[in-house]
Amino acid sequence: MLFSKYFIPTLREVKEESVSFRFSLKAGLISPLASGIYSYLPLGLRVLRRIEAVVRKNMNSLGAYEVLLPALQPLELWQKTKRSDLLGEVMIKFKDRRGRILCLGPTHEEVITDLVSKYVSSYRELPLILYQIQTKFRDELRPKGGLVRSCEFIMKDAYSFDKNEEGLEKSYQSMYSAYEKIFKECGLKPLVFSADVGFIGGSASCEFLIESSSGEDNFFQCRNCGFYFRDKDTCPKCKSRDYLEKKGLELGHIFKLGTIYSEKLGAYFLDEEGKRLAIVMGCYGIGVSRLLSGVIEQNYDSEGIIWPESIAPFDIEIVCLNPEEEEILSFCFQVYNTLSQQGFQVLLDERAEYSGVKFKDAYLIGIPYLIVVGKKNFSEDKLEFIRRRDKKKLLIDKKNYLEPLINSLREKNGKVKLD
Template sequence: MFWSRSFITTLKEAPEAAESISHKLMLRSGMVRMLISGVYSYLPLGYRVLARIENIVRQEMNKTGAQELLLPSLQSIELWQKTGRDELMGETMIRFQDRRGRKLCLGPTHEEVITELAAAYVKSWRDLPFTLYQIQTKFRDELRPRFGVVRSCEFIMKDAYSFDRDFEGLNQIYEKMRQAYEAIFKRCGLGFVSIKADSGVIGGDLSHEFLVPAESGEDVVYRCKICGMVMGAHEAAINECPHCHKDMEKLNALEVGHIFKLGDKYSKSLGVKFLDEAGHQQIVQMGCYGIGVSRLIAAVIEQNHDGNGIIWPKEVAPFDVLIVPVNVSDKLIWDEAVRLHDELGRQGLEVLLDDRDERAGVKFKDADLTGIPWRITVGSRWTKEGKLEFKNRRTGTVTEAAGGDPAAYLDLVRG
């Protein structure tokens, strides 16, 4: 991919309305553009990151045996009335009436819809267990959208739902999902904590939140400086570790995932029942498991940046390598840059070539801002000595390597 054809437009300064570091850097690097407050377009650079995060989520969810599907965004208010959550959601739910007089909403979440679907198919104990998930846009009428994609009116979420015949099965999938979530967040390059949490309007007997310590986080957790134990704000009222009896440090944190043991909260009211081996009717036990996929982008940036811009972890970076020819009008430099672009692409790497006729300083600043893990500079060292400069965005380490044979640099950029 050439920069001039990639629809990347960077800004020297972030708009004044941008509050958090992730919001500022997403706007400055050309990842998103605000349409109206709380509603964002994902531009190509941002969409590439989103797609990579979605790929990680899919891989880890599929490992658990969960199956992907796609549910409708349009939902009947009548369905929500059966569980009583139409009133609990209040004005957060975006409601309207279509021209046939049906009362509808744009889905803020999908517990009711997936439960109604399961009720149509589950009849026997042989139909269980199973887990279904989707990656889909949710809609909530946030009163005060904040921090860009962190608290927005339209956001992308992975929501999964498990259906089991008993609590033992529910407990097993709950633990499997907890482990999958840890794998997802680690692959995204995040430091995170997990705590017991209030189930809120979702409901259920038990839930755990996954939180990322971040300066702009709206949640608060306390962590012991000695043993690392983490507690929620409601648990750590005395601000002392129950094990070490030492002060705990207060951390702002951003919620990125939440898992729930729902039990029969939805299956009972929406009629998801089955006949067991003895022919007795039983109620299905459910769990639900959510990840804020679009919010993960902001979380990654909050933990991976410096004064010059974003520092993408390898697995979520929009590109693996950025090639910077310092003078595109120099044929020797340009030809090597293009050769590198093509060769690295053939080796399976995602490569961006900055083909703009700009000063080297401008290109270097944009390289740091966009945060691509490796920058390869093709400059005077190439024309004089046949050497390329490799800079690691995270460490700042600069390494020289000979051009020509890709073996000389492939291990470097893949490492």
């Protein structure tokens, strides 16, 4: 992709307190339409797609099947579980031209249970895990922090259907480990807490949080032993009363639902002995769009975002400092073509801009590796390779740049070795 032709509307002055919101606007990832409602711009969408790919890979590999459920839902369905009252104003409702009352799905337990009730009737069809990556609507009282709490957001929601509690335990555990992998692959270090089941209901739930000032959950860290805990006035591990108060941002939430939804919506099956039983369910959410903000909250410096390689919008950015020089520009294109052919996603900044502007934008949008080609190094047959995370620099031979570069980019786990 060529920077001069691409759509990356970076901004210089943005007065938002939340780090991720500020950088999302400055780096041209998202654009506000109204409070709590955002458009994804090309760079932001690229990151979102890569996060989705990590989520999909891990859902598919635990044996979950992807579906796509309607956002538009009849309110009747929600009356069967009495959750229309429970959700209240959060749910966006309206009447269609036939007089039906519809809502925009804030979550999908009702729809999926209704679906499964129509098709699953025997123990032979269980266990079953279905998931989707889809837009949710919640009329939040206080939307904030851009994608952190918005009224329209993208969630991965998965639902497990089992014969009994042991089956549910297995599904829940496999989902738990998939969550650990997803967060790790996205460059996040989450803390896991058992949590209140809230309006979703059920018997047990775990929340995956990251420490972040833009979050709304409170937790504590013991100064004595480092243990993390919630809702207590002493550390449960060492009984110390000396602790730090922290803010957490919830990125994922998994629930053991049991049979509350299947009983209300008629999702039953016949077991091995022909006995009619309610399907035992679990539900598992990840805020995919919120995760984008969460990754920024944990990966930035004063100059901008530092994308983890796994979900960066591009793998490499070539910064051409002197595009006015024919020879330098054509060399940059040659590097661009070669790396693209090798399967890397490459951004080439060949704009007629000052070097300072290019570096500012490069550090702001946070592509993990930069190849800088400028007059001075070029005349000495060198080019500069910079790792965004620590700005560590490496001068490489311009004639033989490819092999060492590709070798290092291709190191196990794709990390470039500069140390």
